[in-house]
Amino acid sequence: MINEPSPGSHLDRKERQAMYIPTEITDIVTGAELTDKEIQDSVEMYQAYHDQADSPQRIGLYGEDLEKALRAQDSVLMEYEGKLGEKLFAPVLVPVKNLHWYNEDLLKKQFKGKDVWCYVHPPINEQNQQAVINALKEVVRAGDVVITDELSENTMTSLLFEKIALEAQIHVELMGYLDKTSRLDVYTGPVDFVGVKRVGAAPSVVETYKQMLQGGELTEEPQEGPALYDVITGADAERLWQIYESPFDKLSESNPIKQGFSKEEFLEILQDPAVFKLVNRVENKISTLMIIVEDFDKCPWFKAKYYKHNFSEYFNTKNILIFPGIVSDESMRGGAYSLNLMDLGMKVYQARGSNVLLTFECAEVSTEYIPGLVDFAINNSGLASVSGLEQPVSTVEFKALSLA
Numbered sequence: 001m002i003n004e005p006s007p008g009s010h011l012d013r014k015e016r017q018a019m020y021i022p023t024e025i026t027d028i029v030t031g032a033e034l035t036d037k038e039i040q041d042s043v044e045m046y047q048a049y050h051d052q053a054d055s056p057q058r059i060g061l062y063g064e065d066l067e068k069a070l071r072a073q074d075s076v077l078m079e080y081e082g083k084l085g086e087k088l089f090a091p092v093l094v095p096v097k098n099l100h101w102y103n104e105d106l107l108k109k110q111f112k113g114k115d116v117w118c119y120v121h122p123p124i125n126e127q128n129q130q131a132v133i134n135a136l137k138e139v140v141r142a143g144d145v146v147i148t149d150e151l152s153e154n155t156m157t158s159l160l161f162e163k164i165a166l167e168a169q170i171h172v173e174l175m176g177y178l179d180k181t182s183r184l185d186v187y188t189g190p191v192d193f194v195g196v197k198r199v200g201a202a203p204s205v206v207e208t209y210k211q212m213l214q215g216g217e218l219t220e221e222p223q224e225g226p227a228l229y230d231v232i233t234g235a236d237a238e239r240l241w242q243i244y245e246s247p248f249d250k251l252s253e254s255n256p257i258k259q260g261f262s263k264e265e266f267l268e269i270l271q272d273p274a275v276f277k278l279v280n281r282v283e284n285k286i287s288t289l290m291i292i293v294e295d296f297d298k299c300p301w302f303k304a305k306y307y308k309h310n311f312s313e314y315f316n317t318k319n320i321l322i323f324p325g326i327v328s329d330e331s332m333r334g335g336a337y338s339l340n341l342m343d344l345g346m347k348v349y350q351a352r353g354s355n356v357l358l359t360f361e362c363a364e365v366s367t368e369y370i371p372g373l374v375d376f377a378i379n380n381s382g383l384a385s386v387s388g389l390e391q392p393v394s395t396v397e398f399k400a401l402s403l404a
Contacts, residue, residue, distance in 0.1 A: 022080040022088055025128045028135050031073045034089060039070050041082070042089045049090075049123045055394045056186045056306045056359065059149045060121040061091060063300045065101070069094045069120070076135055078122045090122035092135055093146065101301075103258050106177060111145045111402070119148040119401075121157070129160065136401060137168045145402045147175065147256060152183075152395040161399055175398040176364075177254035184257065184396040185367045186302075188311075188359040189388035191321075191378060193350040199313045202352040205276050205292070206230045209348050218347065223284035226337075226344040230273040237270045239286050240279070243329045255363045256398050260325075274298070278341040287329050288337035292345065293322040302359065314357040321349075323360035323374070342377040346384050358386060367392070 022045070034042070043066055050060055061069055069075045069091040076093035096102045096116040107116045117139055124132050136146055150157040165172045175182045203211075209228045212218040220227050232240065241263055248260025261269065269275050274295055280288040296304035299322050308315045326338050349356060362370050371389045378386040 022082055022123070024081050025078055025124075025131050026081050026087075027079040028092065028131055029077050029079055029089075030075065032077055032079075032089065034070055038087055038089065039067060041086065042070055043067060045080075045082075045088050046090050046122070050121070051303070051305050053151065053303075054306060054309070055151050056188065056303055057151065057184065057361075057394050057396050058301055058303050059151055059396060061094070061099075065099055066091070068098065072098055074098070076117075076139075078131070080123075091120045092122050092132060093117045093139060094120055096147070101257055103252050103256050106252065106254075107147070107256060110175075110177065111400075114402075115144040117144055117146045119146050119157075121148070124160075129163075133160070133164050133167065136164055137170065140164075140170050140401050140403060141168070143403065145400055147398060147400045149257075149396050149398055152397050157399070161401060164401060165404075169404050171402050171404040173400050173402075175256060175400050180254040180364045182255045182398045183364050183367075184255070185362045185392035186359065186394045187362065187371050187374075187389050188357065188393045189386045190314075190355065191346075191349075191358050191384050191386045192355045193346070193384045194382070196350060196353060196355050198353070199319055199355050200317050200353075202317070202319070202354040205294075205348055205352070206273070208352050212348065212351055217351070218344075222281075224281055226278060226280045226340045228344065228348065229277045229279060232270040232277055232279070236279075236286065237267055240270060240289050241266055243286065243289060244325075244327050246330065247327050248325070251363055251365055254365065257363075259363050259366075269298070272298070278345055280337040280341055282332065282337075285329075285332075287332040288327070288341055290326040290338070290341040290345065291324050293324060294318060294320065296320075296322070298322075299324060301361070307357075307359070311357050317354065319354050319356045321356050321358050323358060338373070339377050342374075343381055343383070346378065346381055350383055362392075 046066060050058065070089060074095055075091050077089045078092050080088040082088045094117065096104060096107055096118050099118055102118065119136065139146055148157060161172045164170055213220055244260065244266060251259035269291065270277060275298060276292040278290040279286055293299055296302055302322060307320055311320065314320045328337055375386060375389045378384050
């Protein structure tokens, strides 16, 4: 059976009973005008299908991109008949130009002069896969390119693409740029703090930090060294964007997915008190930024249900830390500022009185050094130990279909 996610054995009984994934295709359509109810039902169906995969990484569409794809006149949609005879839809092919996170500049370099579509993994099975195959072949035979993201631990998309290539003499390639194969790796590891024996409810990071300052356990110099912030605005925010933009642009050079936030998104994060920012200054000049997120809604490319089912003790007590980035001014490197920020972060989290689970995603460049840096910083801090960062727990790769 060609069925992208693995069976939902990790879901609890109620969730399995609630899932209804239709696979009876009635049509493949473009330019469909769906009602709000059809959009809502279709989003729920598509999400339920993808939630079956026991992986921390999402593939296909999620969030606003999913609803936009269902509404867009240039999306190719699959129409199903629902349990009660209602119409349900799932995107099959979406123009990459409509997808916010895809790196259109890189794809234009790789596939010069060609329109690029993204195959976004609709619910299919062995009986109805031919309709999808025909839709993909039609696009590629017209001279366009189809790309897709694929969980490396799941070979279903590979089998589908290989069948297309066999039938239609279409070329399948593992995507990359220059000498790098494009991929996204997720790392996950428990962090155990010295003197902390539990995982449980704990005060917020900001509350703990303020208490430590008041109690003299920490000191904060406004113009020198590390400090924790809940909100950053004004000139400091602009300075941080200057530091952030270039390194993350470089990380995006070989990956179809953008590796950083847009300026608008970045400034929103700096102003969001639920996202913790650690900032280092040298003679009042900001040198380094580290971001820590505890809310999966802020990083929707991570699948919250995976962590809920596999790390319930940490998830239910809000003790999972998503680590989306640490970056330094390229002209001020060499001062161990990143280690200073990580040391401050560990002191505050240790004082909360609960151990935590750390998770983060790396692209093909950053995966070569970020896990080692994090492992070294934590295990040599004298404050905590971490394990499990030697290998990623999940990997997404990218493939392309084009005329041979």
